[in-house]
Amino acid sequence: MWAVLWSALRVRRGQTVVVTLVALLATASLAFAPWYATKAVQEIGVAAVAGAPVDDRLVAISWRPTWPADQSASPELLAEAQRQFHPAGFTTVVGGFMSGDLHHPRVSDLSVDVSLAYREGVCDHLVVQGKCPSAPGEVVLPVSLMTEFPLKPGDEMVVTVGSDTPLRVRVVGFYRVSDPAEPYWGDGSLVDTSADQVTAFTARSILQEASRITYTYDLVAQPQAFATADLERLSTTLSTRLSRLRADGYSASATELEELLARIMRDRQTVTTGVGVGVVVLVLLTWFALAVVIRETVVQARRDVGWWRLHGAPSFRGWLLVLGQSAIPLVCGALVGTAIGLVAGRAVVGTIEGGGAHDALVLCLLLVGLALVGGLVTVVAAQLSTLITPVGELLRRMPVRRAGWRRSLVDLVLVALATYGVAQALLVGSGVGGLPLLAPTLAALAIALVAAWAVPPFAAWVAARARRSGRLATALVAAVVARRPETHRLFALVVVAVALVATAFVGWDTAARMQWQRAALEVGGHRVITVDAEDAAQLLAGVRAVDPDGTQAMAVVEQPVGDDVTSEVDVPTLAVDSTRLALVAGWRDEYGGDVEAVAAALRPTDPRSVVLRSNRISLRAAGTDPAGTSVSLRIRLRVQASGKPVDVVVGPLTDELRSYTTDISSCSAGCRLVGVQVLGPAQRSEGGASASDPDAVGHLPASPGTQVVIAADEEAERGSTIPAAVLAEPTRWRPGLGPRDLGPGISAGEDGLHLRVSEVPDDAPVDRSDWAFVVDVPAPLPVIVAGWRPDPSEELRIPPLPGAAVPSEVVRRARLMPRGGKSGTLVDLTYAERLVPFPITEGERYEVWLSPTASPSIVAELREVGLTPLREESIPERVDQLAAQGSAVAVRFQTAVALVGLALATGAVLMDAARERPARAAELAALHAQGLGLKVVRVVGYGGFAAIVGTAVVVGLGAGLVGAGIARVLYPGFVDGWNVVPTIAIQPHPVATAAAVTVVALGSAVAAAGAALMSLARARS
Amino acid sequence: MPTVSVDGVTVAYGDGQPVLQDVSLVVEPGRMVAVCGRSGAGKTTLLSTIAGLLRPREGVVALDGVPLRDRDHAVAQRVVLIPQDNGLATFLTAGENVEVALLANGVAPPDARRRTGEALERLGLAAQRDQLVEELSGGQQQRTAIARGVALRGDVLLADEVTSELDAATRQIVLDLLREEANRGAVVVFATHDSEAAAVCDAELHLVDGRAELVRTQPVPVEPGRTGLVR
Secondary structure, three states, rough: OHHHHHHHHHOOOOHHHHHHHHHHHHHHHHHHHHHHHHHHHHHHHHHHHHHOOOHHHHHEEEEEEOOOOOOOOOOHHHHHHHHHOOOEEEEEEEEEEEEEEOOOOOOOOOOOEEEEEEOOOHHHHHEEEEOOOOOEEEEEEEHHHHHHHHOOOEEEEEEOOOOOOEEEEEEEEEEEEEEOOHHHHHHOOOOOOOOOOOOEEOOOOOOOHHOOEEEEEEEEEOOHHOOOHHHHHHHHHHHHHHHHOOOOOOOHHHHHHHHHHHHHHHHHHHHHHHHHHHHHHHHHHHHHHHHHHHHHHHHHHHHHHHHHOOOOOOOHHHHHHHHHHHHHHHHHHHHHHHHHHHHHHHHHHHOOOOOOOHHHHHHHHHHHHHHHHHHHHHHHHHHHHHHHHOOOHHHHOOOOOOHHHHHHHHHHHHHHHHHHHHHHHHHHHHHHOOHHHHHHHHHHHHHHHHHHHHHHHHHHHHHHHHHOOOOOOHHHHHHHHOOOOOHHHHHHHHHHHHHHHHHHHHHHHHHHHHHHHHEEEEEEEEEEEEEOOOHHHHHHHHHHOOOOOOOEEEEEEEEOOOEEEEEHHOOOEEOOOOOHHHOOOOOOOOOOHHHHHHHHHHHOOOOOOOOEEOEEEEEEEEEOOOOOOOOOEEEEEEEOOOEEEEEEEEEEOOOEEEEEEEEEHOOOEEEEEEEEEEEEEEEEOOOOOOOOOOHOOOEEEEEOOOEEEEEEEOOOOOOOOHHHHHOOHHHHOOOOOOEEEOEEEEEEEEEEEEEEOOOOOHHHHEEOOOEEOOOOOOOEEEEEEEEEOOOOOOOOOOOOOOOOOEEEEEEEEOOOOOOOOOOEEEEEHHHHHHOOOOOOOOOEEEOOOOOOOOOHHHHHHHHHHEEEEEEEEHHHHHHHEEEHHHHHHHHHHHHHHHHHHHHHHHHHHHHHHHHHHHHHHHHHHHHHHHOOOOHHHHHHHHHHHHHHHHHHHHHHHHHEEEEEEHHHHOOOOOOOOOOOOOOOOOHHHHHHHHHHHHHHHHHHHHHHHHHHHHHHHHHHH | OOEEEEEEEEEEOOOOOEEEEEEEEEOOOOOEEEEEEOOOOOOHHHHHOOOOOOOOEEEEEEOOOOOOHHHHHHOOOOOEEEEEOOOOOOOEEEEHHHHHHHHOOOOOOOHHHHHHHHHHHOOOOHOOOOOOOHOOHHHHHHHHHHHHHHHHHEEEEEEEEOOOOOOHHHHHHHHHHHHHHHHHEEEEEEEOHHHHHHHHEEEEEEEEEEEEEEEOOOOOOOOOOOOOOOO
């Protein structure tokens, strides 16, 4: 018997090979899937923690002694905090700091705010010139301090904290921070270069020595630990332990971490659901494909069974013989496939943390077992059906033309299930669970089954019509489609496989586009470098110096705020160099329309700058103070090339107009006039004044009623004086535009510009400003707003840069704002800088947005012009972070499942062709002998498969689109619920790609099958 | 109508021993020739060679002196073959098998439908026209093949064992149809191992181990008042 079985397998080796390969592919995929799924779930936590900002990963515990001195404060507090809270998966850093003033006895002007800090293992994270502080009183200072002041190692310095006894410290080195963004630095406050205070790192002994020290205990979540961490338990522990610490007097903060944990838990659920759906679909596809190919084998053996039954009931051996033809290749393929899947799974996904490997192995064996049992059940069921089939039918090549009620019933049940699933999915949406999660697949299956029913009658109708009109090739191809056995199963399988590919490709494309759109919206430019700049003018000038053509870089000042939008004060403001607005990545019409139109609206005219080009400034001026004190004049300029401010003080002025000349060597290439300020008498400055105050140039404010006349120096060389026309035109001058600014009286006479310092009435809620600024840009400021509406009953004022809110006018409305999302205000940076000449420092970010084509050296060039890079974001990096989220992982897995399904369907097509080949080849040869032309024979030979598969591909693509539509409803989106832009519409190109992939895969099978058939038919001829 | 001439034909399958050796035969239009012999004698091979399906190792098959190249050429010369295995397509009905052959041979669709109906009716298959081939009995399948051959109205009709599965009455009908084809002027070559059926033919060629022996060249005398097969 075994010899006969071996012989049967050899004779039908084509089918044997196909069944083996299909079983191999199916089981290999099923064996691989659990490894991928386990790894994916683990990676979610790792990626989420790795991609989160340090603030999100930080548990910051501190003890700040109460004033004047907390006797209980001691380093023991750190030990107690560590004892109470030391969760696994966190790195811990203990430290302490105190704020004071750093003085140098020999460097008189050195007095800076300092944070004297200890941080465990700090020198591992610094590049120190000198030695690491280890003894009491030793400190290392920032390199910047060494360059600013004549300091050297060994210098003795003093730190004063309030009225406490000064601490004497000794400089042992200077440091540069290796990476300020490193998680080690916790909230980064000690290494924040934009802060006004420097940090001096010292030895641990400071914790015992100082009485006003704040003890810190930072815990930073480490990504790898979150592969397998029990997050619910961790979250509970975090909550209870931190509450206890707070009750004990500690300050403990982990709000962002708790949100991160919640996000990871949601994302794990998303990926578990998504990958789970993929696994279920894969199992169903495997069963379906195995059922089809095994049925093909059984159909081929039907005639054998028929002959045996014709000669008496089949014996046990006969049964084994027939079953063996399917079961042996099935089991062999499954064994090899499982081995390949296991090896590939381990090799591809790499290390799996904790007990994940064991779970994956168990799941793998379970899935393979399910597939194998499904295949064997199909074998036996198909074999059993031969017992109740009349012998006459078993001996036929063409099936009996009557409805099979069992098949109809099964199909009806499946269609009903699919309808239920789809309806539930559409009604409930993305929160649905259970069967409706399979709705896209179920919809494809329902369409496939209904179409499979419709195809034979339709093909028969086509055949009759074609025959009547004499179109032989069409008639014969349609007849083959209409009457060949097993058409409906093969057709349904191919439809489902193609539909899954189309749905998966559309899903992939949708997810990828959404990720990119979100990344573009959040990042703004292709790359965004946050830089350390002195002010907006220098940022603007620096970027223009680096990229004069405006094709690579755009200067931006961002004023970010929180999410709660209640008024214009709460929305983020973005001041952009609108001449380069095209560098915004992925410009959207929702930003206010066409990019050029938005740029034109933000900046309707170019600034009318007043520029001096000389190494000296000459003018004529006179000034009188009613109190009789001296009057001076401050002239503020900005170097055009660098944006650096230049202040010139002219005076003391006399009652009579006289000429004044001052050197301004930095203005030889051009300086823009910002404005003039009336000053009182000179007085030594105490420092710390705002740049706009008279103190900044060592003067007192002018007395109310002080008058100044400024006139051009007619005898001065060209470009060295303020043009007379500007001075003679009072509309070219304006006071400060802040709501509380009370500027000087501005008028003009034949002798020049007249300024009169205002008198502030008692208790008037105004701030006197003695500045007269050049009007070089229009006011009110054109703004584009998104997500909020100004109150029409009030004057609209916007602070385009931190500082004064200036009169503004909404010129366009937008629905979205780069970086801001649904709300924000967009202004032109040049206008902003001109209208707010003295912005304050208040959380603004100086940024340089780079195009994808920006030169690799541009960051270094920015550094050279004084714009030190602090942080970098990019769209690709952000996309990578978003692509690590659960929904994206699930989409990728489902795409892989769909491609496996396509391969299985391709195998089924080959199987079907192999079964048909001998009989069909003989018939084609016979038809040729009866006069059917070779061309028609060839068309029928190839067309029989091509028509079925081609129709299935077309129906499958349609079903895939339906599935994609349902998948959009089920799409879980981003884990944080981000929904600033709606899920994008289905694009044609993923469908086209799906069509191309399926046509190539199935077309190759059809071509191979057709070629084999024609070869055999020629041999038969 | 052409004269079929088989001149010194030797046929073998592959490099094997010849199945036919130096067979010669000339059949004029309107003549009906029986090719007899035991099973394996080479009857089917001879008909396949005349049909252009087999290329002779030696010798020539010609129609009016024009050598046949292959089956396509033979079809173009209106050489019709009713094969021993019927050569029916199982994915077509009885009627479609006939109609498709007619259409393939250039008959206009309406004529093809009409001639299909007529042929099937002549062979008692009018009721089976829309039945798939596998829904027909062996005899019905054979008659379908004959109907197709007759409906084609070729110049040369090669009938290979076409009465082997037929009852006596139907066999007579078939022989009458073949005779009508000959009377129409067609050359009819009829392979059979049935000596009684062979007797109704105008001539009889006997194949023994691949060699031909012309048994007779004239019709068997028929008793007055009887036509067709002599019992």
